[in-house]
Structure formats: C-alpha cells, structure tokens
Amino acid sequence: MSEPVTGVRALLRPDLQGRTPYGAPQLDVPVALNTNESSYPVPDAVVQTIVERVGEVAASLNRYPDREFTRLRTELAAYLTRTTGPVLSADQLWAGNGSNEVLSHLVQAFGGPGRTALGFTPSYSMHPIITRSLGTEWVDGLRGSADGLFDLDVDRAVEQARTTDPNLVFLTSPNNPTGTALSLDVVAAVYDAAPHAVIVVDEAYAEFARPGTPSATTLLAGRDRLVVTRTMSKAFAFAGVRLGYLAADAQLTELLRLVRLPYHLSAVTQAVALAALEHADLMLGMVEAIKTERDRLVDGALSLGLRPVPSDANFVLVGGFVDAPRTWQALLEEGVLVRDVGIPHHLRITAGTPQETDAVLAALASVGGSDREEQVR
Incomplete structure (x- = not known):
C-alpha cells in the first residue's frame, strides 16, 4: 500500500504526482x-573569439538583450543554407536555451489541454516529458519494420498518424537512442497523413549522419506545418552553452513569440553562439x-x-x-x-x-x- 501524499507534494498537479525527473x-x-x-574541448581560436565577443557586450549587460536575436537568426539561417541546401531566411529561424526550450515553445503553442502529440518510441525521452508536463496527451507510437526493429516503416507511421489525428507529431532523425536516420519519404507521408498537426523533425544529431543523408529542411518549402529542430550542443561541442534552434515557415515562427518568455536569450548566450558560428568550419x-x-x-x-x-x-x-x-x-x-x-x-x-x-x-x-x-x- 502506497504512502499517502501529504504536505506540499499534495499540492502538485495530479498528472505530475509519482513521476521522476529527467x-x-x-x-x-x-x-x-x-x-x-x-x-x-572547444578549440583555442573559438575560445579567444568567445572572450572577445562577450567582452564587447559586457558593458551593456545593464540593458535587456535583443529580444528578437536578429543577428543570431541571420547567422543560423546562413549556416543551414550552406550545410543543408535550401535557402533559408532569418524570419524562418527560431532559437532558445537548448533544443528542449525550443520544443517546449512548440508544445506550448500547438499543444495543451485537450490536444494530442504522437511520437514513435523508442526515441528521445524528453519529447513525452515536455508534452505531458505542458498538459498535452502523449500517444506512444511504435517503431519497427520488415527491415529492422528500430526503423520506421512509412505505411505503419501513416496508419498511426491517421488513427491518432494528433496536433503534434515528433519524428527524430537520426533517432536517439537508436542512431538510425529517417527516410524523408516518412516525413512527407506523415505530414500528409496528419493534416491537423505540426510535424516536428528533431535533427539534433544531423551533422553526424553518413554521406547522402538529406536534412528535412529540404522539405520545408510549401509545408507550413513542418518544423526542423537542431542544436549546437552536439556537433558544435557546445553542450554547456544551451543553444537550440529550429527552421520552419515564417508564419509558424511568428506564432512562437506568443509563448516565449521576455528576452529569453541572454546577450551573453547570443554573443557566444555567434562566436561559434564565426568558426563553424573549425x-x-x-x-x-x-x-x-x-x-x-x-x-x-x-x-x-x-x-x-x-x-x-x-x-x-x-x-x-x-x-x-x-x-x-x-x-x-x-x-x-x-x-x-x-x-x-x-x-x-x-x-x-x-x-x-x-x-x-x-x-x-x-x-x-x-x-x-x-x-x-
């Protein structure tokens, strides 16, 4: 028999009681x-530039940072354009304190009570944690195909998307924890099968993909419900900085301003991220x-x-x-x-x-x- 919940624990939202933190x-x-x-470690040349750029903003830390992080969005758009193919503009980019905050913004904007998110497990464990913590129902979709236990078959994914009719769908490529990349045919098919959903393709590990693996950014044109999320934590060796970002239709990124906290990206974070982007090749x-x-x-x-x-x-x-x-x-x-x-x-x-x-x-x-x-x- 379980112990009764008392004290401040009894005040916790019922749907959070009994859960363990990530x-x-x-x-x-x-x-x-x-x-x-x-x-x-971060290369010495990048460390030197970080020190210089932070020094440049240090005297103005009495003021709020650029709320729209305009220069950072411009440089992130240029980086994705150069490395993934399609030409992207600053108004198609969004960023946050790690990709988890970016994912939270998406769930805040398009999820919530009475709404549903679909993901295909095993996958990134923060997807359901973020979804549920923001009052959105999580549906545990299943992976697997004739080719492998951890693949995601197009027909199976489409069937689950149609049956669930979700408001959000999470696709992960390369997938964590399996490391498997996703065919863009799956992304396009799920997009068509879930007409009421924002389709989120989590590409946190995309820079490590083997040659010939295209980014889902190549599918963005003409798909205003498609989102591709990235991070600087992995390929940029920047886990301690906490900088995640996404690319999507400009109308969608505009809506994320409704849920972000004021001035959510500090001047220091913006300066450090810009310093790294100056040395992207390194x-x-x-x-x-x-x-x-x-x-x-x-x-x-x-x-x-x-x-x-x-x-x-x-x-x-x-x-x-x-x-x-x-x-x-x-x-x-x-x-x-x-x-x-x-x-x-x-x-x-x-x-x-x-x-x-x-x-x-x-x-x-x-x-x-x-x-x-x-x-x-």
Whole structure:
C-alpha cells in the first residue's frame, strides 16, 4: 500500500504526482560516454573569439538583450543554407536555451489541454516529458519494420498518424537512442497523413549522419506545418552553452513569440553562439573525428560478438547483453560510464576520443561472456 501524499507534494498537479525527473548520472569517472557530449574541448581560436565577443557586450549587460536575436537568426539561417541546401531566411529561424526550450515553445503553442502529440518510441525521452508536463496527451507510437526493429516503416507511421489525428507529431532523425536516420519519404507521408498537426523533425544529431543523408529542411518549402529542430550542443561541442534552434515557415515562427518568455536569450548566450558560428568550419572539423570513433565502436562491438545498431549519430546503441543494467554496473566499475536507456539487452555508448574508444572496448572485453547474450539472435 502506497504512502499517502501529504504536505506540499499534495499540492502538485495530479498528472505530475509519482513521476521522476529527467536526468542522466553525472559521475566522476575516467571515461564518461553517457550523455552524447563532445569529448573534444572547444578549440583555442573559438575560445579567444568567445572572450572577445562577450567582452564587447559586457558593458551593456545593464540593458535587456535583443529580444528578437536578429543577428543570431541571420547567422543560423546562413549556416543551414550552406550545410543543408535550401535557402533559408532569418524570419524562418527560431532559437532558445537548448533544443528542449525550443520544443517546449512548440508544445506550448500547438499543444495543451485537450490536444494530442504522437511520437514513435523508442526515441528521445524528453519529447513525452515536455508534452505531458505542458498538459498535452502523449500517444506512444511504435517503431519497427520488415527491415529492422528500430526503423520506421512509412505505411505503419501513416496508419498511426491517421488513427491518432494528433496536433503534434515528433519524428527524430537520426533517432536517439537508436542512431538510425529517417527516410524523408516518412516525413512527407506523415505530414500528409496528419493534416491537423505540426510535424516536428528533431535533427539534433544531423551533422553526424553518413554521406547522402538529406536534412528535412529540404522539405520545408510549401509545408507550413513542418518544423526542423537542431542544436549546437552536439556537433558544435557546445553542450554547456544551451543553444537550440529550429527552421520552419515564417508564419509558424511568428506564432512562437506568443509563448516565449521576455528576452529569453541572454546577450551573453547570443554573443557566444555567434562566436561559434564565426568558426563553424573549425567546430565541425571535430565531427569527422567523432564519426571515425563511432565507426570504430561499431566494428569493435561486432568483433566482441555484440550487436551494434548502424548509427548516423555520435553514439552507438549496442545490443547483445544478457543483463544490460548488470553490464552497465560492470563497465562503471571499470571506469567507463555509458547509458542504460531501458531497452532490454542494449546500452548506448557515446563516441569519444580514440583513447576513450580504446577504453570502452577494453572494458567490454573485460566484462566477459557472462554479460553477453549467448547467442546472436
């Protein structure tokens, strides 16, 4: 019998009672590969520019920042135009303190009580958390196709979208935690199948995709309900800055002003993000090194008799463990922290430096056969 809820806990919204907050372990270990951060520090040239740009705005911090973050939107539009293909303008861009705030803005604007959001799990766990915390009903759609457990089949996705008739749909490409990229055919088909929904394609890991993987920004023209979200946390090695952004039709981004908090992007945040965009090529130079280590993780896991999922992200979902939580603990005891994402027999491992790849593969080998499935299924 559960304990009665008393005190201030009894005042909490009923739909939030009994829930646990989001969070990954932050432990002091030699090899931390559990949160998909970049293991590479911000380059010295970028650090110097950050110091200069913050110095330029420091004296004016007594004033509110540019509420419209106009220059930042302009530079983000230029970056996406250069790297993804379609020409985008500043009025098609929006930004927030991390992509989670951007996602919150979308749910605040287009979700709410009496409205529904659809996502296809396993996927990014913050999608349902943000949705439910803002009073929107979450529908747990299912992944899987004839080609793989974690793929998203067009027909299956369309059927679920039509049945649910949602107000928001979350698609993730590359998907977290599986690392699998999404065919643009799925995005276009779901868009058509859910005529009352804003379709959100979360591309947090898009810069790590293998060659030939197009961005959903190429579908934006003529689709005023389509949104593509990005972040600077991953490819730009900027997890500590908290800068996420999206591209969409200008009419849609205009509506997000109704729900954002006043002056939500500080002058310092804007200055730091602009400094990084000045050095975009240098920052993205680390991406290729990380992709190399990701592929080493795949090959190394295969050589150990495990079952890694082919990845387009900066991490690898590795299957083949008898008891994933037990293996997680065994790796931790070896000084390696990875992520147990709750998928039976699987652990997610961030791609880091060559030395970290060596360490995690050595730790996996050290764990031994008792913590792996005896037979590859």
